[in-house]
Amino acid sequence: MPAPSTFNSEVILHRLSPDRLNSYLEDSDGNLRRALDLYTWNAHVAAAFLEDLGRLEVVLRNRFDEALTALVSLSGLRQPWFDHKQLFLGHHGKRTLDDIAKAKLRATKNGRLPIDQGRVITEFGFGFWRYLCAGRHHTSMWVPALAAQFPSHPKQGNTALIRADIESRMDRLHFLRNRVAHHEPLHRRELADDAAMILELAQWMCSDTHAWMTSLSRIPTVLASRPT
Template structure:
């Protein structure tokens, strides 16, 4: 979409709120139509990033569950030594409660699917360094087959979580270095599952949507 394209949509700023639309107006130098274009670009890029984020979450939880099941059985998450992060017990309890409210048995597969992204990223925290060395290191490999340190794998994970949360709340992300974050997401997916990364590259529209010249914002 050309940033010079006129997209009037009269009155749309009224539903977006003055504060939210005001950000885009400032970035557009008070050019109302350009502000609408920027808002639209933000929405389209946000939508496109949901696909690789979706795959990252699915691949991460399933690889952790697979490797931990092989080492400790499919109810490994109930073992006290695997609950070093205090909030994880609450996350596990909430997952079971949600299943109970839906009238579903809390089978391991259902619990794994119900646990949030925060649970899985917590499994890679520094308190789990020993578990990484012993077991979790097997969830991922570099492209050349070499292993990864926990810090190598998690160095961009905090920013990815923040990006994911902003997208979930429909916040602006245009001022972020989105190509960098997209590349980091794909890198993590490739380490977890090369074929999953290939799928993302085939179907994610981010690169075709992101302007070749970048996004010019007036500060």
């Protein structure tokens, strides 16, 4: 039996599939061992991004949840904000309400548990928060509540620009998160720009959060370790 550290690279090529390794081989001059090293590095950088994206998602969703809870409380009603259908108008609003209904089913184990706002919030994925940044929510959410959650954005007073800046970054990071989740190649992306966007969003929300996330991020170290 071969030692655990030895393996046949050609076997691994076929286990992973030539299609999956194609871009790594192209960037490694066809050298299979180097391509596998790059593939391994890709997994490491994906894990580092998943950590930072996870921290950003939790902070952002808490800010949005608090802001929208305060907004609907002005109406005197006690339902969670995601039960206020007037926030989700039109065709796209219906899709969002469908996502909310599915999240509530998961959070209540198909209705067997009572509605708990915190549990429902954790069932919303990154894409849910990204789409709350879309222009269709500008009047109902961003003008009265969400723009104020980014007090360090340089365009204070211009809600439209704040929302557009947040949306463009969330859209890019949503795409990145999907690639990470599906084990897709990241090695040709401008990953330093992706990392900067994560921290920029954190900075616009809270300087302490930015400092905390910066202190924890493994991304700079992993980027520097990319195999040659």
